[in-house]
Amino acid sequence: MRRRSETLLPGILERYNLAMNRFVLLCVACAVASFGQSRKALVGGTLIDGYGGPPIRNSVILIEGEKIQAVGQIGSLPIPPGAEVISTEGMSILPGLWDMHVHTMLSGHSDYAHWDKTYPPQLESVIMPATAKQLLMAGVTSARDLGAPLEASIHVRDAIKSGKIPGATLYVSGPFLQHEPYPGTEYFRWGVKDPADGRAKVDKLADAGVDCIKLIDQDEMTMEEIRAIVDEAHKRKLMVVAHAHRPNEIRFGLEAGVDDFEHTGLATAPEYPADIVEKLHARTARGNIAPLWWTPTVQVLYNYDYIRDHPELVDDPRWHEGLPPAIISDIRESLRHIDQLEYFRMVPPRKPTLKHKFQQLRESGAMLLIGTDSGVPTQFHTQTTWNELDIWVHAMGVDPMDAIRAATFWPSVAMKVDKEVGTVTPGKYADIIAVRGDVLRYIDLLQNVDFVMKHGTRYK
Numbered sequence: 231m232r233r234r235s236e237t238l239l240p241g242i243l244e245r246y247n248l249a250m251n252r253f254v255l256l257c258v259a260c261a262v263a264s265f266g267q268s269r270k271a272l273v274g275g276t277l278i279d280g281y282g283g284p285p286i287r288n289s290v291i292l293i294e295g296e297k298i299q300a301v302g303q304i305g306s307l308p309i310p311p312g313a314e315v316i317s318t319e320g321m322s323i324l325p326g327l328w329d330m331h332v333h334t335m336l337s338g339h340s341d342y343a344h345w346d347k348t349y350p351p352q353l354e355s356v357i358m359p360a361t362a363k364q365l366l367m368a369g370v371t372s373a374r375d376l377g378a379p380l381e382a383s384i385h386v387r388d389a390i391k392s393g394k395i396p397g398a399t400l401y402v403s404g405p406f407l408q409h410e411p412y413p414g415t416e417y418f419r420w421g422v423k424d425p426a427d428g429r430a431k432v433d434k435l436a437d438a439g440v441d442c443i444k445l446i447d448q449d450e451m452t453m454e455e456i457r458a459i460v461d462e463a464h465k466r467k468l469m470v471v472a473h474a475h476r477p478n479e480i481r482f483g484l485e486a487g488v489d490d491f492e493h494t495g496l497a498t499a500p501e502y503p504a505d506i507v508e509k510l511h512a513r514t515a516r517g518n519i520a521p522l523w524w525t526p527t528v529q530v531l532y533n534y535d536y537i538r539d540h541p542e543l544v545d546d547p548r549w550h551e552g553l554p555p556a557i558i559s560d561i562r563e564s565l566r567h568i569d570q571l572e573y574f575r576m577v578p579p580r581k582p583t584l585k586h587k588f589q590q591l592r593e594s595g596a597m598l599l600i601g602t603d604s605g606v607p608t609q610f611h612t613q614t615t616w617n618e619l620d621i622w623v624h625a626m627g628v629d630p631m632d633a634i635r636a637a638t639f640w641p642s643v644a645m646k647v648d649k650e651v652g653t654v655t656p657g658k659y660a661d662i663i664a665v666r667g668d669v670l671r672y673i674d675l676l677q678n679v680d681f682v683m684k685h686g687t688r689y690k
């Protein structure tokens with residue numbers, strides 16, 4: 231064998247060298263071509279960069295590969311030759327939106343018991359990739375996915391990160407940590423037996439590579455268990471995101487040092503009780519390094535009666551994208567009688583309390599973030615994020631610029647990735663959306679985002 235190889239070698243080498251030369255030439259050609267393609271210039275639109283200052287008119291954003299290279303204005307920032315020029319004339323340009331509370335494993339179906347037992351085999355392969363892409367196409371370039379099976383969460387997040395599949399950049403918690411999982415949900419809810427078990431579960435999640443810890447029903451846990459979970463999570467540099475449905479969830483969570491509360495909570499109670507307000511003030515007073523975050527998820531409650539009476543959104547085919555016909559019809563069938571869903575039974579009496587509670591949270595000094603609970607009954611990933619922005623601006627009285635920053639800049643700070651995303655800044659990833667018209671005057675324009683770019687790749 232060896233001898234034969236030796237005699238063959240010179241001929242092979244010669245051909246190999248020839249092939250290599252051609253290959254190198256080809257690579258140079260490819261590099262030149264992709265260099266040209268990877269340089270983009272967004273030219274002409276009004277830029278809301280995410281920092282809260284006045285918008286930049288006639289903006290120019292230069293993008294090189296995945297990153298933003300320069301930001302300026304027509305006339306002062308030259309467009310390099312060979313760059314692909316994309317006109318944004320007449321448009322508002324924003325950092326890609328964040329949604330800080332999504333459920334990619336759900337897609338609006340009204341019956342959790344049915345969903346949880348029917349679709350586990352399709353979560354990782356079909357449903358989560360579909361919903362993550364729906365978020366992206368709605369202008370949500372980053373989303374925090376709170377509560378899903380561990381392996382599927384990591385795999386889908388990483389497939390998106392590596393560019394294998396399109397989707398919003400996901401920050402995942404994996405399974406919920408709680409006192410005891412509801413029967414049949416053990417694959418995405420982990421029970422905690424005692425403080426040592428709490429630490430072990432956090433370590434298991436951290437070792438698997440989650441981005442945060444999701445704690446719920448903590449009022450059913452002992453303080454020692456909650457403290458162990460929060461302490462271990464912080465040791466592993468993970469924030470703890472906890473439910474705020476009941477007063478003791480908030481009280482215990484605050485005492486243990488939870489970083490971020492979810493939902494407006496407290497059912498039909500008209501307001502947060504005085505002792506909680508006092509504790510919030512005390513907590514936010516020492517929060518200049520790590521603010522207290524709060525994701526109130528108000529639109530799911532505020533819009534219920536509207537959706538019940540105007541169910542056309544169930545007919546909107548945008549939420550079908552990536553889902554097989556059988557799943558689409560199963561979801562549609564489950565939403566035939568939105569008025570009869572037990573899930574929303576207590577929502578109408580809660581609605582009048584929402585604005586006051588929202589104001590109490592704002593006045594407490596907590597940093598409020600845009601998040602939506604997308605995926606829960608009637609809540610499609612294609613529309614919840616702009617709905618939340620709409621309710622903040624039109625029902626809660628939030629200034630549109632503040633609402634946009636709660637969906638761009640602040641989430642990136644909360645997730646400690648503000649050096650990479652969250653604003654339109656040179657050196658950061660080119661996660662950019664654009665919409666025709668003045669979004670600071672008409673926030674609802676965000677229901678039809680015209681342009682979506684993530685990491686320099688244009689998806690819309």
Ligand SMILES: [Zn+2]
Nearest residue numbers: 331333376603
């Ligand atoms: Zn949720």
